[in-house]
Amino acid sequence: MHVVCLLKQVPDTAEVRIDPETNTLIRTGVESILNPYDMVAVEQAVRLREQHGGMVSAVTMGPPQAEAVLRDAMAQGADQVYLLSDRAFAGADTLATSYTLFKAVQKLDEQQTVDLVLCGKQAIDGDTAQTGPGVATRKGCSQLTYCQAVDWVDPDSRTIQVKRKLQDGFERLKAELPALVSAELELATPRRCPLPNLIRSLQAEIPVWDADTMGADKELLGLKGSPTWVQSIFSPQPKEPGPRFQAGEDPSRAVSEGLQTLFQDEDFAEKLLKH
């Protein structure tokens, strides 16, 4: 089996803060990490290789420093990794990103037929969940998003069964290979990286593929290939905070004043208090 993992390097968003004085992002000290959902995807890919043999490839699109997440994937057990890096990729929205990733999958397909593409359900910085369906659509393969479990893969009948999360439950789907599976966190718990893998990952030369290597149409890449453009970026306008009341030992006065403030709008009070 040939399983391809699509990875993204993301800022650890829990650490991103806005400077209230200047209204800008405070970037210092914010680490870049492998998107946690993608880490789950790599674990699932490695498990499938352990079961069925074959190869796990991992790719990421990004600037040179994004190779860090490829080393993470190698440490987790990926056999080969490629950094998709080219000035022409810069400024890509999800449509252009899915094209670039698809071209990489195509190229990997030439090495050995790709049976499964695995990725996180979404990246924690953009939260769009659009790139997976974009790649599946371009590849014309089965699209299995929000997977909580890969029940089994049968390379002989070329089928896969997964458990997919739904809005209010789950479903089990059997689909044909090749397929794209996007991972919920429950899909697999990433293992601790074995030391030899870790050493190998640190020493590895990371090959770089640019637009020409992948035979990509430059009109479809990066900013040029992106239908959506950013007009502006701003910090959410902080709402003017309302009054605060100190409750202390006897809260009756604070509560009374608080409720008075809350219910001063008569329509609002009526809706909540008369039913």
Place this chain on the structure above:
Amino acid sequence: MPKNSKGIEVAEILPDQCIGCQICVAECPVGAIELNDEGVAEIDPEVCIGCGKCYDVCPVGAVSFQKEKAADKSAKEKKEKAAEGVSGYEGMAVFIELDGDGGSDVAWELVGKARELAQARQTKVIGFLLGSDCKKVAREAVAWGCDEVHLMEHSGLSQYFSASYGEALTQLVDRVRPEVLLMGATHQGRDLAGIVATRLNTGLTADCTELDIDEDSGLLLMTRPTFGGNIMATIYCEKHRPQMSTVRPKVMQAGERDPEREGTIREHEWELTQEGLPQLVESVSEVSAEEVDISQYPVLVVAGKGACDEQALPLLQELAELMGGAVACSRPVAESGILPYERQVGQTGKTVAPKLYIGVGVSGAIQHRVAIQGSEKIMAINTDPEAAILQIADVGLIGDYTRIIPEMIKQVKERMES
């Protein structure tokens, strides 16, 4: 203004302002800009030709350059020109996701928003409907505000599959050609939107919290939180149609349902190719024993880390029930197991928009705040006067909730009786 060795006045990146979006990297005609190890753009002054393109395109004003900012004007002109180039697309369309036998709430919320947008563009509201038996829903769609409903009914569309729905919706959009297509940011909507946008080679913006029409260009301005809700980005789609956007449930407001409204309903033929479709093995609706959908209540009393105590629950429950509400919780409380995950409010839980949100011991992490910002009024009860939730609260009560809530119950009762 720094000059390079050729005497050209070059641009400079202000590292504190740069968000690493790489738009300047893509725009620079000579390739002088690269992201450095910290993810911040850097200009090589010896390569820079001082054209100021990076200055014009930077969305956050992170480029220092001695030039009149021409961006506003040129962007406007560009947009006007672009809008002309994509004529032949008309109407604000909504994909009407089904929920059981009827339309989903998010669909009607989007129809409400589409009416506003249609008003601004002097155009119609279109509903797209897929299913095996959905004519009744089509009439509902008209009642909620659609002028036209286009539907494909087929036994093969009774179950949602990415492939069949993707094909069907792409076909419908291709025939009807709306200028805008809105979809719910539900599991199904997100799964489907990516397919349709890729097939139609158009732009898609996920999880928008605001949608407006740009007065000058008529383009849809789509605003969404990014970086985990820490910043907002306004995005537009200039040269491709339809302009597609997904919106989470409860973010927009449904309009008035009017069963007397008139609209046209058109059926479209579709030949389903079963080949290659996945096979449904099992489908399970996991409804919790208590069957509580917290997003449906007008009042939510939300337990946070500061009220993560089983003994507090009856007290919170009493306050909530008094006003016809329900008890919900923040992430730490759900993780502790005191309340089930269905009751969790937040980025990883539910987005809610009650009339009244009462946070009890909720600190107000950004992931929680973005999920409650649609609430009409927010009240925060907290011992910590510095709690972040107080920044967005209409009323703050500082103190011990075990003393405050009994008093509140008493006083609310008095108000109800008077």
